[in-house]
Amino acid sequence: MKLTLKIWRQKGPSDKGKFITYQLNDVNPEMSMLECLDVLNESLIERGEEPVAFEHDCREGICGSCGFMINGVAHGPLPATTVCQLTMRHFKDGQQLVIEPWRAAAFPLLKDLVVDRRAFDRIIEAGGFVSVSTGNAPDGNTIPVGKEIADRAMDAAACIGCGACVAACPNASAALFTGAKISHLGLLPQGKPEQDRRALGMVAQMNTEPFGSCTNIGECTGVCPKEIPLEVIAHMNRDFWQASWKEREDLVQTIAPVTSWSNKTKTKS
Amino acid sequence: MTLDAHIPSGPIEQAWDKARFEMKLVNPANKRKHTILVVGSGLAGASAAASLGELGYKVRCFCFQDSPRRAHSIAAQGGINAAKNYQNDGDSIFRLFYDTVKGGDFRAREANVYRLAENSLKIIDQCVAQGVPFAREYGGMLTNRSFGGAQVSRTFYARGQTGQQLLLGAYQALERQVHAGTVTMIPRTEMLDLIVVDGQARGIVTRNLVTGELDVYFGDAVVLATGGYGNVYYLSTNAKGSNATAIWRAHKRGALFANPCFTQIHPTCIPVSGDYQSKLTLMSESLRNDGRIWVPKQKGDKRPPSQIPEDERDYYLERRYPSFGNLVPRDVASRNAKAVCDEGRGVGETGLGVYLDFGDAINRLGEHVIRERYGNLFDMYQRITDENPYKVPMRIYPAIHYTMGGLWVDYHLQSTIPGLFVAGEANFSDHGANRLGASALMQGLSDGYFIIPYTVGNYIATHKFAKVDESSSEVKSAVAGVEQTIDKLLSIKGKRTVDSFHRELGKIVWDECGMSRTAQGLEKAIGQIRALREEFWQNVTVPGSGDDLNQSLEKAGRVADFFELGELMCIDARERNESCGGHFREEYQTTDGEAKRDDEHYSYAAAWGYGGADGKPMLTKEPLEFHYVHPSQRSYK
Numbered sequence: 001m002k003l004t005l006k007i008w009r010q011k012g013p014s015d016k017g018k019f020i021t022y023q024l025n026d027v028n029p030e031m032s033m034l035e036c037l038d039v040l041n042e043s044l045i046e047r048g049e050e051p052v053a054f055e056h057d058c059r060e061g062i063c064g065s066c067g068f069m070i071n072g073v074a075h076g077p078l079p080a081t082t083v084c085q086l087t088m089r090h091f092k093d094g095q096q097l098v099i100e101p102w103r104a105a106a107f108p109l110l111k112d113l114v115v116d117r118r119a120f121d122r123i124i125e126a127g128g129f130v131s132v133s134t135g136n137a138p139d140g141n142t143i144p145v146g147k148e149i150a151d152r153a154m155d156a157a158a159c160i161g162c163g164a165c166v167a168a169c170p171n172a173s174a175a176l177f178t179g180a181k182i183s184h185l186g187l188l189p190q191g192k193p194e195q196d197r198r199a200l201g202m203v204a205q206m207n208t209e210p211f212g213s214c215t216n217i218g219e220c221t222g223v224c225p226k227e228i229p230l231e232v233i234a235h236m237n238r239d240f241w242q243a244s245w246k247e248r249e250d251l252v253q254t255i256a257p258v259t260s261w262s263n264k265t266k267t268k269s
Numbered sequence: 270m271t272l273d274a275h276i277p278s279g280p281i282e283q284a285w286d287k288a289r290f291e292m293k294l295v296n297p298a299n300k301r302k303h304t305i306l307v308v309g310s311g312l313a314g315a316s317a318a319a320s321l322g323e324l325g326y327k328v329r330c331f332c333f334q335d336s337p338r339r340a341h342s343i344a345a346q347g348g349i350n351a352a353k354n355y356q357n358d359g360d361s362i363f364r365l366f367y368d369t370v371k372g373g374d375f376r377a378r379e380a381n382v383y384r385l386a387e388n389s390l391k392i393i394d395q396c397v398a399q400g401v402p403f404a405r406e407y408g409g410m411l412t413n414r415s416f417g418g419a420q421v422s423r424t425f426y427a428r429g430q431t432g433q434q435l436l437l438g439a440y441q442a443l444e445r446q447v448h449a450g451t452v453t454m455i456p457r458t459e460m461l462d463l464i465v466v467d468g469q470a471r472g473i474v475t476r477n478l479v480t481g482e483l484d485v486y487f488g489d490a491v492v493l494a495t496g497g498y499g500n501v502y503y504l505s506t507n508a509k510g511s512n513a514t515a516i517w518r519a520h521k522r523g524a525l526f527a528n529p530c531f532t533q534i535h536p537t538c539i540p541v542s543g544d545y546q547s548k549l550t551l552m553s554e555s556l557r558n559d560g561r562i563w564v565p566k567q568k569g570d571k572r573p574p575s576q577i578p579e580d581e582r583d584y585y586l587e588r589r590y591p592s593f594g595n596l597v598p599r600d601v602a603s604r605n606a607k608a609v610c611d612e613g614r615g616v617g618e619t620g621l622g623v624y625l626d627f628g629d630a631i632n633r634l635g636e637h638v639i640r641e642r643y644g645n646l647f648d649m650y651q652r653i654t655d656e657n658p659y660k661v662p663m664r665i666y667p668a669i670h671y672t673m674g675g676l677w678v679d680y681h682l683q684s685t686i687p688g689l690f691v692a693g694e695a696n697f698s699d700h701g702a703n704r705l706g707a708s709a710l711m712q713g714l715s716d717g718y719f720i721i722p723y724t725v726g727n728y729i730a731t732h733k734f735a736k737v738d739e740s741s742s743e744v745k746s747a748v749a750g751v752e753q754t755i756d757k758l759l760s761i762k763g764k765r766t767v768d769s770f771h772r773e774l775g776k777i778v779w780d781e782c783g784m785s786r787t788a789q790g791l792e793k794a795i796g797q798i799r800a801l802r803e804e805f806w807q808n809v810t811v812p813g814s815g816d817d818l819n820q821s822l823e824k825a826g827r828v829a830d831f832f833e834l835g836e837l838m839c840i841d842a843r844e845r846n847e848s849c850g851g852h853f854r855e856e857y858q859t860t861d862g863e864a865k866r867d868d869e870h871y872s873y874a875a876a877w878g879y880g881g882a883d884g885k886p887m888l889t890k891e892p893l894e895f896h897y898v899h900p901s902q903r904s905y906k
Contacts, residue, residue, distance in 0.1 A: 012818075028543055028545060030543060031545050035545050035547050038545065042769070045812055046766060048810075048812065050813050053818055055335065056509055057334060057508040057509055058508040059508070060344050062430065062432075063339045063340075065334060080648070081652055085653065087652070089655065110479055111818045116335065118335070118336065121336050121338075124441060125445075125448045128444065129445040130400045130441070131445060132398040134323060135391075136395075136398065138394065139394055140393045140397040141355065144409025144410060146407070146409050147406065147409070150405040153400075154402040154428060154434075157402050157437065158428075158433075161336065161338055184400065188400050190399070190400045
């Protein structure tokens, strides 16, 4: 099949960048989108031109490295599919594909289709974990976890951190990503002790990064290759408000004790 | 040179306790004065970096991807073994140890494997505590599935994404330490050389993959956890970026490379469909729990599978191996698939495929149960092949999946260079000539969480560290060497792309050093690889410059190392005149076509020293002793 690829080319972060159109005449419908770019790149290198830089690694839809917009849709037209598993048979002969990188202030562009997604790591760093050092753990069956809870936690934990949610969101919000981790850990008994800290820390970090706010549009879950449900955002908001409220009570108690009883000074003496 | 594996004396059950007690400790206040470099952020690297950080060491962790969460451990599907015996089906540490030594066809070191089986219990506990959402029973308890090479159910899993969930657990532990300030994460950075000063590993030379800058990082110990070298074959189930550069450059600096020819072919991958193909996709071995493997009895039978009646199907694994059936180990399953395809009974357009049929299981259990167990794998299959495996049997074919060989390490996971430790798939230690399913995740985490933190500490406590800086001659020459290689690759400006060389190399190694090997074929392959390598250094074209993000340049450096490693694989395979595990030499087989070991002459780990670009690698043998599991002809019949 024949395809026209209109691809965003940009040499570096400070370069202006522009679309360049390439014609491919011999696309095998069984190829993946990335293999199609491989073929294009081989021909560019043979012509002495620089190949299109794009991020990829596992090519099995699990590492989360790959991702770009195809005709305005993150990861292209197929639901629950990353570009590495999107086969060309889903396009029509002679179709034009406009390929551009994730565009979000929080994901600065490095080259062509490659962007910097380290903001996601910083959000995890701010609380997306259970504080259990190596060697601390009790036997795995000590804490029973109901199957329904384990399954829901797994649904949220399936996030691959590709960034499609941010790219698809008109606000470039990272709420689905952040909510997924807060839900995964918050649902499980192992994550409960840090539920408040986690929500406060991760949301604060998310707000520090140049992501936009969530206005419940739902584009994120629509393009998510792992179909992370929108409810994780509600979960995040609930955990965040609950934690904020508890924090506030702590503040009231520690800053303004009304009587000597209320801050327990009497028992101390 | 003689190799001392430092295996503790005394009963195997007490070996690791004894070793740990004998290890010297580092005072907590002194730990932060020591920098440890961890290269790679997969299961082994991330867990080692996190655990070392928790202990208080100053850790720098490197990965070539944009984030440590991308490492290819993430793609492991089926599960992780542990001898918990939660199923009350007769499992024990000793049985896991026994199965692993036997599964590895008696080419692994007993003491290491025993420790691995012991650690398996703690790994599950640690991962559960981290919030890894393992599959559960309705009562809330952990559940298990069966895997190849074992008759007990000891595999813990998180749908078909076990590797992802375990890696994210380790990644989160790592990010927690980044937050605590003990670990500095350095992504998009590739290690290009090891710095050895006064015989000790003291640093690495890296290239920043975004700016092209070369940097030197110093440390008191270096841990390589950079994975395997399956991408020598070009088409494999490895990630596109998976490479052997870090271990190969360390090898060139003096670390011995053990058993390079022990590579694993995974029996259940989606068959190759065309020349453009960039990688192969694995379908988890767990599918063999419920899927039945068959081919038509008739040669060249082109009828669609639904029209081939039951009595004209050959369920060849069930026929040949009645007690293990479809759950024979990977090497056996792969070889049998190749055999039936060679007979002309393969299916699909290329004839290189066999059916994996879920019809019976769906009739017995209902489609919803199969969907629950393997839904995401079935979806993936359908996305790639456009066929619905609930209705039509899957077509599968073996593909390169894992490399048992790697840098030689002793019981402490220390290579032959003091201060250079190697963890996970990058070392050779635990799987012998064949790895059992669901054991790679176990080994990566055992090494990273429960071995490296102790043994690196012991090394730090028992060695002195002279000051090193950029001015030392070892550092200058290492950096200059890296610069030269990069300049050379950019200046050739030949006619062929890096990928075209890589594809050709892969084909040579797959044909002659893949599922079956012969002395003659290996000899031929060595000649072809040398000639192709020569052409590479004269005719490769690498566009762009070394001063920015240049993916062609990254690939070129990796492929240059694959040439040298591919040659060593063939040399090792030629040297080993026996068949064992994944290494099947056609000259050495039993009358019914099973691998025939030669314990008298080849019961050793082959550790190779670098022999120079055109020199001859030097072989040192580490004899293997079996006191607990007696080598026997492996039988799964």
